[in-house]
Amino acid sequence: MSATLWYWIILVVKVLVVLHVFLIGAAYVVLLERKVSAWIQDRVGPNRVGWRGSLQSFADVLKLVLKEDIVPENANKFFHRLAPLITITIAIAVWAFVPFFAPIEIDGTAINGMIAPDLNVGLLLLLALGSVGVYGIALAGWASNSKYSLMGGLRASAQMISYELAMGLSLIGLLLIMGSTNISDIVTQQSGYWWGVIPKWNIFVQPLGFLIFLIAAFAETNRAPFDLAEAEPELVGGFHTEYSGLKFGLFFLGEYGNVIMMSAIMSTLFFGGYNAPWIQDIAFFQGDATLNKVALALLQFGTLSLKTVFFVFFFIWVRWSIPRFRYDQLMNLGWRVMFPLALGNTVLTAVVLALIEGMR
Amino acid sequence: MATQTVSERTAKRMTFWEKLYLPEIAKGMTLTFKQMLKPSLTRQYPEEKFHPEASYRGRxxxxxxxxxxxxxxxxxxxxxxxxxxxxxxxxxxxxxxxxxxxxxxxxxxxxxxxxxxxxxxxxxxxxxxxxxxxxxxxxxxxxxxxxxxxxxxxxxxxxxxxxxxxxx
Missing domain, CATH: 3.30.70.3270 (Alpha-Beta Plaits)
Incomplete structure (x- = not known):
């Protein structure tokens, strides 16, 4: 078979696998959210549909599909329809730039670890796509032609602008050290060990940067304690007040999709991505080189999934522990704490790097 | 003298560590994590019946x-x-x-x-x-x-x- 054909087959398989893992994963993240919230509140959580409620999310989706889709009379029909699509598209599109395993070569066919070709500006594209995500929420708020929705949309856009800055700046320190915006490059550089023991993860050199990124990630994904765009005590449902049926379902999926996406990005940038320290150095199948390569790729995919699941759990855990910020507190934290801290982190990293360079 | 708002008064009472937020948030998160490990208090009602004491006023x-x-x-x-x-x-x-x-x-x-x-x-x-x-x-x-x-x-x-x- 020709190389082009193989390229397309591999690409389609990768897209299908990632899409299904993402969609089914999102369904189970919803279940996990309900379960964790139940455990924190001494409850049991959904346990009726399937084994221990394992099919609950699918029942919910079925319900959402069967619900009537109500569009407000004065809504802008086109944008009202477009908004959830933007949200879900962005949440899925970002997966093209996450490397799932190290590039391998089987019988002369090179298989790239991510869906998109290896982009040199991958990280910038990731941040850019993340910012586009707010369009879905802002548009939903505006197009619904309802006070509550509009307030939710406005809050979301103001919040995004405030926290985007801190988020971008928190990564500059990391970029200074890595010297590359190529994501697979960043992951590869994290594969070694310091003194042969500690994995070379970025969290150990950029703890402050990670902290700022983490907090900004909560604001970016509109999750508690920064979920002011849908603060139900004040705004009914926030930006999705006027949404029902499958359109609401798309927003719902988009929110959890964004959580998974941010978790994957955090694992990739700060926690070594697909690298499984110590374990991946072992050759499991000594005799068969091809089998060994495939096993390694699967192991790396599993490692990234595990790290992602941990951060997803962390997102949920925080949501059910910390109350929602007030709007002025949110802005205060964003502009007067996070922004200077991120700037300081950048300057500090630059100075330290310059000193190390000078000592050589 | 202008009257103090509630947030100003509480801000004065807070120590430096409390103002940092993060240690306090870590405390709260520890609490919720411990809560997660506790058994739930839910009674699975239709399968698991409630057996009232003699003092109960039923039908x-x-x-x-x-x-x-x-x-x-x-x-x-x-x-x-x-x-x-x-x-x-x-x-x-x-x-x-x-x-x-x-x-x-x-x-x-x-x-x-x-x-x-x-x-x-x-x-x-x-x-x-x-x-x-x-x-x-x-x-x-x-x-x-x-x-x-x-x-x-x-x-x-x-x-x-x-x-x-x-x-x-």
């Missing part, structure tokens, strides 16, 4: 002895009932001066489970049971006649003992 029932019901159809329960849920019609027995309830009906849609009927009863003939599962498909089903009210005395021993001990 009122009539005590049935071997010779028949204890009730002498005095009508005190009917008079005392604040919800007017009880209807008693007395009938004459073969013995002189003794009566029995020809018809004894409690409308369970009206009953408020206050237990006044039990308190008023001079014969310990009507007592509150532990039965709390009351489901009807129509209004007629909710009116309990003697057939559904009479319960053998053996099943009500605990409630009767409770009454003897605590009924004033």
């Amino acid at each position: 009122p029932v009539l005590v049935q002895e071997e010779y028949g019901e204890r009730c002498v159809a005095c009508g005190l329960c009917s008079r005392v009932c604040p919800a007017i849920a009880i209807e008693v019609q007395a009938g004459e027995t073969s013995k002189e001066k003794e009566r029995y309830p020809e018809k004894f009906e409690i409308n369970m849609l009206r009953c408020i489970f206050c237990g006044y009927c039990e308190e008023a009863c001079p014969e310990e003939a009507i007592v509150m049971s532990r039965d709390y599962e009351l489901v009807f498909e129509n209004v007629d089903d909710a009116i309990f006649g003697k057939d559904r009210l009479l319960v053998p005395v053996a099943q009500l021993q605990e409630r009767l003992e409770y009454l003897r001990q605590y009924k004033g």
Whole structure:
């Protein structure tokens, strides 16, 4: 078979696998959210549909599909329809730039670890796509032609602008050290060990940067304690007040999709991505080189999934522990704490790097 | 001097570590994590029934002895009932001066489970049971006649003992 054909087959398989893992994963993240919230509140959580409620999310989706889709009379029909699509598209599109395993070569066919070709500006594209995500929420708020929705949309856009800055700046320190915006490059550089023991993860050199990124990630994904765009005590449902049926379902999926996406990005940038320290150095199948390569790729995919699941759990855990910020507190934290801290982190990293360079 | 807002006053009371937020957030997160490991308090109801104590005031029932019901159809329960849920019609027995309830009906849609009927009863003939599962498909089903009210005395021993001990 020709190389082009193989390229397309591999690409389609990768897209299908990632899409299904993402969609089914999102369904189970919803279940996990309900379960964790139940455990924190001494409850049991959904346990009726399937084994221990394992099919609950699918029942919910079925319900959402069967619900009537109500569009407000004065809504802008086109944008009202477009908004959830933007949200879900962005949440899925970002997966093209996450490397799932190290590039391998089987019988002369090179298989790239991510869906998109290896982009040199991958990280910038990731941040850019993340910012586009707010369009879905802002548009939903505006197009619904309802006070509550509009307030939710406005809050979301103001919040995004405030926290985007801190988020971008928190990564500059990391970029200074890595010297590359190529994501697979960043992951590869994290594969070694310091003194042969500690994995070379970025969290150990950029703890402050990670902290700022983490907090900004909560604001970016509109999750508690920064979920002011849908603060139900004040705004009914926030930006999705006027949404029902499958359109609401798309927003719902988009929110959890964004959580998974941010978790994957955090694992990739700060926690070594697909690298499984110590374990991946072992050759499991000594005799068969091809089998060994495939096993390694699967192991790396599993490692990234595990790290992602941990951060997803962390997102949920925080949501059910910390109350929602007030709007002025949110802005205060964003502009007067996070922004200077991120700037300081950048300057500090630059100075330290310059000193190390000078000592050589 | 201008009055202080609540946030200003609390801000003054906070120490440096508290103002950092993060240690306090870590504390809260530890608490919720510990909470996660605790067993849940939920009772899986339809499978796992609730068994009330003898002091529980469930559906009122009539005590049935071997010779028949204890009730002498005095009508005190009917008079005392604040919800007017009880209807008693007395009938004459073969013995002189003794009566029995020809018809004894409690409308369970009206009953408020206050237990006044039990308190008023001079014969310990009507007592509150532990039965709390009351489901009807129509209004007629909710009116309990003697057939559904009479319960053998053996099943009500605990409630009767409770009454003897605590009924004033």
